[in-house]
Amino acid sequence: xxxxxxxxxxxxxxxxxxxxxxxxxxxxxxxxxxxxxxxxxxxxxxxxxxxxxxxxxxxxxxxxxxxxxxxxxxxxxxxxxxxxxxxxxxxxxxxxxxxxxxxxxxxxxxxxxxxxxxxxxxxxxxxxxxxxxxxxxxxxxxxxxxxxxxxxxxxxxxxxxxxxxxxxxxxxxxxxxxxxxxxxxxxxxxxxxxxxxxxxxxxxxxxxxxxxxxxxxxxxxxxxxxxxxxxxxxxxxxxxxxxxxxxxxxxxxxxxxxxxxxxxxxxxxxxxxxxxxxxxxxxxxxxxxxxxxxxxxxxxxxxxxxxxxxxxxxxxxxxxxxxxxxxxxxxxxxxxxxxxxxxxxxxxxxxxxxxxxxxxxxxxxxxxxxxxxxxxxxxxxxxxxxxxxxxxxxxxxxxx
Ligand code: C5P
Numbered sequence: 146x147x148x149x150x151x152x153x154x155x156x157x158x159x160x161x162x163x164x165x166x167x168x169x170x171x172x173x174x175x176x177x178x179x180x181x182x183x184x185x186x187x188x189x190x191x192x193x194x195x196x197x198x199x200x201x202x203x204x205x206x207x208x209x210x211x212x213x214x215x216x217x218x219x220x221x222x223x224x225x226x227x228x229x230x231x232x233x234x235x236x237x238x239x240x241x242x243x244x245x246x247x248x249x250x251x252x253x254x255x256x257x258x259x260x261x262x263x264x265x266x267x268x269x270x271x272x273x274x275x276x277x278x279x280x281x282x283x284x285x286x287x288x289x290x291x292x293x294x295x296x297x298x299x300x301x302x303x304x305x306x307x308x309x310x311x312x313x314x315x316x317x318x319x320x321x322x323x324x325x326x327x328x329x330x331x332x333x334x335x336x337x338x339x340x341x342x343x344x345x346x347x348x349x350x351x352x353x354x355x356x357x358x359x360x361x362x363x364x365x366x367x368x369x370x371x372x373x374x375x376x377x378x379x380x381x382x383x384x385x386x387x388x389x390x391x392x393x394x395x396x397x398x399x400x401x402x403x404x405x406x407x408x409x410x411x412x413x414x415x416x417x418x419x420x421x422x423x424x425x426x427x428x429x430x431x432x433x434x435x436x437x438x439x440x441x442x443x444x445x446x447x448x449x450x451x452x453x454x455x456x457x458x459x460x461x462x463x464x465x466x467x468x469x470x471x472x473x474x475x476x477x478x479x480x481x482x483x484x485x486x487x488x489x490x491x492x493x494x495x496x497x498x499x500x501x502x503x504x505x506x507x508x509x510x511x512x513x514x515x516x517x518x519x520x521x522x523x524x525x526x527x528x529x530x531x532x533x534x535x536x537x538x539x540x541x542x543x544x545x
Contacts, residue, residue, distance in 0.1 A: 146175050146176075146322060146326075147172060147175040147176055147177035147321075147322070147325065148175075148176040148177075149176075150177050150178065150227040150228075150325050151177070151178040151179075151180065151225045151226055151227050152172055152177045152178070152179050152180075152226065152227065152228055152229070152230060152321065152325070153179075153180045153181075153182060153222055153223075153225070153226040153228075153229045153230070153254060153258070153260075154168070154169055154172070154179055154180070154181045154182070154196075154200075154229075154230045154231075154232070155181075155182045155183075155184075155229060155230070155231040155232075155234075155238070155251040155254070155255065156181060156182070156183045156184070156187040156191070156196070156232065156233070157184045157186065157187055157231065157232075157233055157234060157235040157237065157238050157251070158184050158185070158186020158187045158188075158189060158190060158235060158237075159187075159190070159233035159235050159267050159268060159311075160190065160233075161232075161233040161267040161310070161311035162187050162190040162191045162233060163190065163191055164232075164233075164311050164313075164314055165191075165232050165233065165311075165314075166191060166195055166196065166199065167314040168230070168232060168314045168317050168318060169181060169196060169199045169200055170199050171314055171315070171318045172318060172321065173199060173200065173201070175318070175322075178202070179199075179200040179201075179202065180200065180202050180205070180222055180225070180226075181193075181196040181197070181200050181202070181204045181205070182204070182205045182206070182222070182250050182251045182254060183196065183204055183205070183206045183251075184206075184238070184249060184251050185206065185207070185249065188206055193206055205222070205250050206250070207249075207250065220257055222254050222258075223254045223257035223258035223259075223260075224258070226254075226258050226260040227260055227325050228260050228261045228262070228263065228321065228324050228325045229254070229255060229258055229260055229261070229262040229263070230262075230263050230265070230317070230321055231251070231255065231262065231263070231264045231265065232264075232265035232267070232311065232317060233265060233266070233267035233268070233311050234264040234265055234266045234267070235266075235267075235268055236266075236268055236272050236273075236275070236277075236278045236281075238251065238252060238255075238264075239264060239266065239278060239281050239282060239285065240277070240278070240281050242255050242256065242285060242290070243280075243281035243282075243284050243285050244281075261289075261291060261324050261325070262290050262291065263290075263291045263292070263293065263320060263321065263324050264282075264285070264290060264291065264292050264293070265292075265293045265295075265311060265312065265317055265320075266278075266282070266292065266293075266295050266309070267295055267309060267310060267311035268295075268309050269300065269305075269307075269309055270300065270305070270306075270307025270308050270309040271307070272309070273295060273307075273308055273309040274307075274308070283506060286506070286526070286528060287385070287386050289367065289371070289389070291320075291324060291528075292526070293312055293316075293317065293320050294308075294312075294525075294526070295308050295309045295310055295311065295312065296308070296310040296311070296312045296313075297309075297310065298310050329372060329373030330372055330373070330539055331369055331372040331373045331374035331535065331539070332372075332373030332374070333373070334369075334373075334374045334375070334414050334415060334542075335374070335375045335377075335412055335413045335414050335415070336369050336374045336375070336376050336377070336413065336414065336415040336416075336417065337376075337377045337378075337379065337406065337409060337410065337413045337415070337416050337417070338362050338365055338366050338369070338376060338377070338378050338379070338416075338417045338418075338419060339362065339378075339379045339380075339381075339402060339406065339417075339418050339419055339420035339422070339452060340357075340359045340361070340362020340363055340365075340366070340378060340379070340380045340381065340383070340419045340420050341357055341358070341359035341362060341380045341381030341382060341383040341420055341421070342354045342355045342356070342357040342359075342381045342382065342383075342420070342421050342422075342423070343381045343396070343397065343398050343399045343401075343402055343420065343421075343422050343423045343449075344381065344382055344397050344398060344423075345398055345399065345423045345425070345426040345427060345449070346398070346427065346430050347427050347430065347431065347435065347444060348430065348431035348432075348433065348434050348435045349431075349432070349433065349434060350434050351434075351435070353423060353425075353426075353427070353444075353446075354382075354423065355421050355423065355503075356421075356503040356504060357381070357383075357420070357421035357503055358383060358384075358385065358503060358504045359380060359381070359383030359385055360385060360504070360505075360506065360527050361419050361468070361508060361527050361530070361531070362378065362380070362417075362419035362420065363378070363380075363383070363385055363387075363388055364526075364527040364528045364530070364531040365417055365419060365531040365534060365535070366378040366388045366391045366393075367388035367389070367391070367528070367531070368528060368531040368532050368535055369531075369535055370388060370389070370390040370391050371390075372535060374415075375392075376388075376390075376391045376392065377391075377392050377393075377394065377409055377413070378391050378392070378393045378394070379393075379394045379396060379402055379405045379406055379409075379420070380393055380394070380395055380396065380420075381396060381397065381402065381420055381421075381422075382395075382397060394409075398423075398426065399422045399423055399426060399449035399450060399452070400426070400449070400450065402420060402422060402452055403450045403452050403455065406452055406455075406456065407455070410456060410459070413463065414463055414464065415463065415464045415465075415466070415538060416453075416456050416460065416463070416464070416465045416466065417466045417534070417538075418452060418453040418456070418465070418466065418467045418468065419468050420452070421470065421503075422449060422451075422452055423449055424448065424449055425446035425447060425448055425449060426446060426447060426449050427444055427445070427446055427447075428444075428445040428446060428447045429445075451486065453465065453467045453486045453488065454485070454486045454487075457486045457487030457488065458487065460487070464489050464490075464538060464541060464542065465486070465487065465488050465489055466488060466489060466490045466491070466492065466534065466538065467482060467483070467486055467488040467490075467491045467492070468491065468492045468493075468494075469482050469491050469492070469493040469494070470494055470496045470502060470503075471493060471494070471495055471496065472495070472496060472497050475493050475494075475495045475511070476493065476511070476513070476519075478493075479491045479493035479511070479513055480513060483513060483515065488515070489514070489515050489541060490512060490513065490514050490515065490534075490537060490538070490541065491512075491513050492510050492511075492512055492513075492530075492534060493510065493511045493512075493513060494508055494509060494510045494511070495509070500524045501524070505527075506526060506527060507524050507525060507526055507527065508524070508525065508526075508527050508530045509522065509523065509524045509525075510522050510530055510533075512533070512534065512537050514537070514541070520533075520537070
């Protein structure tokens with residue numbers, strides 16, 4: 146399956162380095178060309194000769210050593226790679242790449258490549274949970290670097306249990322396959338995504354809104370653009386970075402969002418409504434700041450337009466996907482939204498579950514299709530959830 150693919154494997158200095166020997170051997174069995182770069186610390190755990198024999202290529206350890214052949218220098222490896230796998234990825238390499246430090250061969254090649262890079266972190270659980278490490282991972286994910294979640298279990302070195310173990314080699318190879326074979330399966334498709342909250346003003350200084358962070362919609366936009374789609378992202382006010390290669394339209398209220406969506410709907414093939422649109426807006430907006438003169442204060446609110454429903458009325462045979470954030474009766478609530486809004490698919494999540502819903506980097510979802518079939522997914526990063534949703538949309542387009 147990996148014939149003709151070149152995979153550059155970066156091995157860092159962690160006890161789990163020995164497991165990567167098996168990963169390299171499996172990649173070779175799949176007929177990949179493998180080049181291993183080891184950090185200096187990695188060479189204390191596994192001898193470079195082991196990787197050299199298995200990969201059938203010289204192992205690069207030192208940036209300033211005489212190259213074995215002039216072809217094997219950092220730029221050449223960076224260019225040659227169809228993807229890079231960094232395993233075990235230590236807090237150190239993650240921190241270096243997240244901060245633009247390229248002070249050895251591995252960090253330099255990671256920085257110089259334009260190929261997808263998959264990090265497989267493995268470290269002590271407290272280190273993995275350290276906010277500095279988590280922040281670096283989030284930053285790199287935003288920039289399009291991929292991460293595998295470490296396994297939970299007893300750590301080789303400490304005998305303690307926690308999240309930080311390197312996943313089994315077979316799982317890593319599966320992920321490599323997914324990364325390297327991501328093709329442009331959405332090329333030529335035009336996708337409109339709504340994301341984030343809306344803000345409904347009360348007076349010139351106050352508004353009513355919700356906790357939506359925009360992360361799920363932005364992850365979808367990024368993943369869809371990476372697969373070749375022309376993506377328009379209509380976004381409410383959020384504090385996250387705009388995805389690359391996506392045309393973003395900033396809006397504030399539900400009315401603005403509807404207007405922006407309707408103005409662009411004719412050109413789209415697929416709609417994914419992720420925005421947490423406020424259901425109600427203030428019946429009137431005070432033109433001056435409301436003073437605290439009364440003990441009780443009542444705001445009259447009126448219903449906002451339902452953007453997904455409006456698109457449902459005019460979509461024809463184009464695909465419309467909705468989201469359903471629920472606190473109870475997840476499936477039945479999601480199904481009735483699917484029907485009432487004329488959706489082809491709904492992504493349901495119980496926002497009361499830990500690791501799901503607003504603000505988190507992960508989500509736990511069920512994808513329910515119009516024909517009643519349901520796919521349930523475990524907790525995964527929002528980027529991985531996005532990939533699964535796009536896979537489902539692709540299946541719908543192929544199978545109808
Ligand atoms: O009805 P509810 O808000 O739970 O429906 C959620 C789905 O409908 C989401 O896909 C959301 O983006 C969309 N929606 C919308 N306009 C609204 C309310 C919800 O597009 N006013």
